[in-house]
Amino acid sequence: MKMKVLLCNCKGLCPSFKDTDMNTLPFQLECELEVEYAVLHPQLCGQGGNAVLAEALQAADRDTYVVAGACAPEAQRKLFKKVLRAAGFDERHFVPVDIRNTDNEGILSRLREAVDAILPQLQDVPAALSGE
């Protein structure tokens, strides 16, 4: 399994990110989680953010999970629906995580939880189906 993390802090204007240090967070995640990379775009649902997401989705192989740390998962699923469809990305490999109203340690722990939730699902997939 490979994982890419895309982070969004709602243009830096939303008070729900006031305790987060977005300058240090990507590196922290890369050190503490097994991720290919973590990157921040301040408006993932805007034009540039959508383009970044689209490139990450298009470059992903079937073993890759794209984790989006941003607003509420339900909101993300709506906001990113078109991009996911256009990229032909398996929506089961898109993992939206709410990273608001906490600090870097809290975000780390939420993302770790999200990753831990993926692992048992993978173990349930017979090797023949997973392509191994």
Ligand code: SF4
């Ligand atoms: S993806 Fe969510 S957190 Fe990011 S700018 Fe859009 S609404 Fe705000």
